[in-house]
Amino acid sequence: xxxxxxxxxxxxxxxxxxxxxxxxxxxxxxxxxxxxxxxxxxxxxxxxxxxxxxxxxxxxxxxxxxxxxxxxxxxxxxxxxxxxxxxxxxxxxxxxxxxxxxxxxxxxxxxxxxxxxxxxxxxxxxxxxxxxxxxxxxxxxxxxxxxxxxxxxxxxxxxxxxxxxxxxxxxxxxxxxxxxxxxxxxxxxxxxxxxxxxxxxxxxxxxxxxxxxxxxxxxxxxxxxxxxxxxxxxxxxxxxxxxxxxxxxxxxxxxxxxxxxxxxxxxxxxxxxxxxxxxxxxxxxxxxxxxxxxxxxxxxxxxxxxxxxxxxxxxxxxxxxxxxxxxxxxxxxxxxxxxxxxxxxxxxxxxxxxxxxxxxxxxxxxxxxxxxxxxxxxxx
Amino acid sequence: xxxxxxxxxxxxxxxxxxxxxxxxxxxxxxxxxxxxxxxxxxxxxxxxxxxxxxxxxxxxxxxxxxxxxxxxxxxxxxxxxxxxxxxxxxxxxxxxxxxxxxxxxxxxxxxxxxxxxxxxxxxxxxxxxxxxxxxxxxxxxxxxxxxxxxxxxxxxxxxxxxxxxxxxxxxxxxxxxxxxxxxxxxxxxxxxxxxxxxxxxxxxxxxxxxxxxxxxxxxxxxxxxxxxxxxxxxxxxxxxxxxxxxxxxxxxxxxxxxxxxxxxxxxxxxxxxxxxxxxxxxxxxxxxxxxxxxxxxxxxxxxxxxxxxxxxxxxxxxxxxxxxxxxxxxxxxxxxxxxxxxxxxxxxxxxxxxxxxxxxxxxxxxxxxxxxxxxxxxxx
Numbered sequence: 001x002x003x004x005x006x007x008x009x010x011x012x013x014x015x016x017x018x019x020x021x022x023x024x025x026x027x028x029x030x031x032x033x034x035x036x037x038x039x040x041x042x043x044x045x046x047x048x049x050x051x052x053x054x055x056x057x058x059x060x061x062x063x064x065x066x067x068x069x070x071x072x073x074x075x076x077x078x079x080x081x082x083x084x085x086x087x088x089x090x091x092x093x094x095x096x097x098x099x100x101x102x103x104x105x106x107x108x109x110x111x112x113x114x115x116x117x118x119x120x121x122x123x124x125x126x127x128x129x130x131x132x133x134x135x136x137x138x139x140x141x142x143x144x145x146x147x148x149x150x151x152x153x154x155x156x157x158x159x160x161x162x163x164x165x166x167x168x169x170x171x172x173x174x175x176x177x178x179x180x181x182x183x184x185x186x187x188x189x190x191x192x193x194x195x196x197x198x199x200x201x202x203x204x205x206x207x208x209x210x211x212x213x214x215x216x217x218x219x220x221x222x223x224x225x226x227x228x229x230x231x232x233x234x235x236x237x238x239x240x241x242x243x244x245x246x247x248x249x250x251x252x253x254x255x256x257x258x259x260x261x262x263x264x265x266x267x268x269x270x271x272x273x274x275x276x277x278x279x280x281x282x283x284x285x286x287x288x289x290x291x292x293x294x295x296x297x298x299x300x301x302x303x304x305x306x307x308x309x310x311x312x313x314x315x316x317x318x319x320x321x322x323x324x325x326x327x328x329x330x331x332x333x334x335x336x337x338x339x340x341x342x343x344x345x346x347x348x349x350x351x352x353x354x355x356x357x358x359x360x361x362x363x364x365x366x367x368x369x370x371x372x373x374x375x376x377x378x379x380x
Numbered sequence: 381x382x383x384x385x386x387x388x389x390x391x392x393x394x395x396x397x398x399x400x401x402x403x404x405x406x407x408x409x410x411x412x413x414x415x416x417x418x419x420x421x422x423x424x425x426x427x428x429x430x431x432x433x434x435x436x437x438x439x440x441x442x443x444x445x446x447x448x449x450x451x452x453x454x455x456x457x458x459x460x461x462x463x464x465x466x467x468x469x470x471x472x473x474x475x476x477x478x479x480x481x482x483x484x485x486x487x488x489x490x491x492x493x494x495x496x497x498x499x500x501x502x503x504x505x506x507x508x509x510x511x512x513x514x515x516x517x518x519x520x521x522x523x524x525x526x527x528x529x530x531x532x533x534x535x536x537x538x539x540x541x542x543x544x545x546x547x548x549x550x551x552x553x554x555x556x557x558x559x560x561x562x563x564x565x566x567x568x569x570x571x572x573x574x575x576x577x578x579x580x581x582x583x584x585x586x587x588x589x590x591x592x593x594x595x596x597x598x599x600x601x602x603x604x605x606x607x608x609x610x611x612x613x614x615x616x617x618x619x620x621x622x623x624x625x626x627x628x629x630x631x632x633x634x635x636x637x638x639x640x641x642x643x644x645x646x647x648x649x650x651x652x653x654x655x656x657x658x659x660x661x662x663x664x665x666x667x668x669x670x671x672x673x674x675x676x677x678x679x680x681x682x683x684x685x686x687x688x689x690x691x692x693x694x695x696x697x698x699x700x701x702x703x704x705x706x707x708x709x710x711x712x713x714x715x716x717x718x719x720x721x722x723x724x725x726x727x728x729x730x731x732x733x734x735x736x737x738x739x740x741x742x743x744x745x746x747x748x749x750x751x752x753x754x755x756x757x758x759x760x
Contacts, residue, residue: 166662231662231663233662233663246653247653247655248645248649249656250636251635251660253633254630254632255630255631269628272541273541273626273627274628276628276629277629278629284672287668287670288668288669288670289666290665292664
């Protein structure tokens with residue numbers, strides 16, 4: 001029996017994971033944590049009966065506390081989240097989105113044997129802090145992101161003598177629109193991702209390839225692969241998630257249907273695999289296509305990777321800038337192509353500094369949020 | 381420095397392998413053996429200066445002996461082939477085609493550390509004899525066949541928890557002809573394989589899927605996989621060579637361009653990989669398609685696998701029958717669809733017997749050749 005903590009249980013990955021875990025008796029839900037969605041959390045408490053519960057939003061926390069059984073240990077607010085992160089477990093699912101995951105993640109690494117990591121931003125901005133702590137504490141970090149999970153599985157084989165990694169990108173919701181249409185695209189159209197059902201920001205990030213740039217950085221962090229050996233190719237079907245090319249030019253690819261069930265189950269059962277029935281149907285016919293990425297159309301892929309190579313505060317800045325800018329786009333306050341414009345502007349304007357610790361991350365995160373808002377308010 | 385013996389050096393795989401080996405100083409060609417093509421052999425002797433040479437055809441052997449340096453140890457005829465097979469080496473390439481490879485292969489397993497096996501028929505007909513001898517002598521058998529090499533590479537990863545193996549078939553030269561056209565197809569049209577350049581029989585066997593049926597049997601023999609867990613799917617591009625589906629429905633596939641250079645280099649360098657420049661170009665765009673096999677159009681796939689499951693002399697019979705029948709087709713004496721008719725007839729008519737040793741193999745091989753010729757002469 002393995003004790004599991006879920007950080008972000010009311011989100012898309014959190015829910016899918018609980019659904020998966022409910023079918024496997026090997027796991028016991030020890031703790032659940034949400035930001036503010038106590039309606040979802042209440043149902044999950046009734047079903048899974050965790051001993052520990054955390055709600056970060058103080059007002060929502062108070063509402064829940066009133067109806068909670070006194071047997072449950074309850075945590076609230078930022079300080080409560082830190083205490084919750086220090087509960088011992090066998091596996092933790094880190095599915096808090098954005099940079100808020102960083103502090104609980106760094107604490108939790110000291111109290112769990114394995115982190116199933118569904119959050120990208122923490123790795124993108126503070127990958128070296130996370131991996132050095134994980135190494136120190138001998139804690140496994142297993143990616144739940146589908147492309148990175150595919151790579152992780154591919155690298156179970158001989159790691160050396162490989163030459164290149166290919167990450168695939170669907171191209172997002174706007175891939176079939178002519179570039180001239182992009183100015184009049186609404187948020188609603190961008191949110192209709194052809195293959196994946198995900199959160200709002202990541203769906204917009206898929207259309208700008210910011211999400212793919214983050215995965216390139218994750219690949220660099222997880223597997224210590226030089227940026228020059230990571231290529232992104234357009235693959236509309238989202239079935240091949242990653243490929244590795246060896247120096248004799250043999251390519252191994254990892255395929256599964258475009259949903260999170262395999263990355264989730266793999267992160268929990270690794271190095272074993274659990275039986276599943278829903279697979280690809282080659283017998284029914286399947287077409288897979290690969291196309292080059294149009295870097296003019298998707299300028300942010302290059303912008304962000306160029307920034308990543310600087311190994312400074314740039315990714316903390318651009319991540320915050322992207323989150324704020326996408327929010328403005330989602331509220332129809334700016335046009336789709338302006339997202340790239342804003343990020344490109346900040347990629348050139350931020351004062352370069354070294355990230356030495358978590359405080360630095362949050363300093364530059366706040367700095368970028370403020371500056372981006374100022375900039376956007378002038379723009380609107 | 382590794383000593384290499386080449387069995388069948390004048391054939392397509394033999395030539396490609398020598399071309400490859402000539403670029404790698406780690407290997408020294410210790411011996412060369414051909415059936416009858418002494419013109420090609422002479423050039424190879426001049427270039428590689430092997431210490432041992434064998435020509436199976438006695439008349440051709442005599443011609444070569446006259447011009448051969450007395451320093452070279454020379455072998456001729458069937459008995460010479462047996463002696464040649466007992467020369468010690470680090471790696472032997474077995475690229476003799478057909479069932480003639482069986483005796484030298486079984487002898488050679490006792491005198492080499494690794495057989496790079498390019499021959500299919502020996503495994504198909506006498507796989508258990510070969511693998512039990514290899515186990516006894518602690519000799520590696522590395523497949524050079526492209527699909528089986530792809531599987532071998534895929535199975536370098538975790539072997540258990542897999543559920544299904546997919547072998548891909550191009551469909552051969554006739555895949556785009558309507559079935560109604562097959563009666564008036566000439567040998568020339570069948571020999572124009574869209575993706576691979578190979579020998580004549582194997583090109584016809586690709587159009588009938590007899591070749592694919594043999595690979596299914598190789599898969600069963602090499603990896604001890606139940607026939608029910610091996611699927612064939614049509615893949616026109618011949619770029620994905622094999623796929624393995626695990627029980628969580630993750631699929632790993634192995635891709636490379638449709639030529640023999642990777643399987644050849646892998647068999648010689650395994651477990652290492654040698655640098656190569658000619659790879660796939662995902663960046664330039666690539667389309668991969670998978671379709672179900674039409675078992676009505678390709679009836680022999682089922683016929684041969686059904687026979688294989690009997691684990692009797694059936695494959696020795698059908699292999700010989702196929703070789704003779706294909707020869708009649710190549711000489712325009714029968715029509716293309718009649719190949720399937722003849723094999724299906726013999727699959728029902730042969731007297732079932734157990735193959736206990738090499739003599740049994742040759743007995744049923746001769747039996748089937750005679751009976752097939754009789755049958756075909758009546759038919760023509």
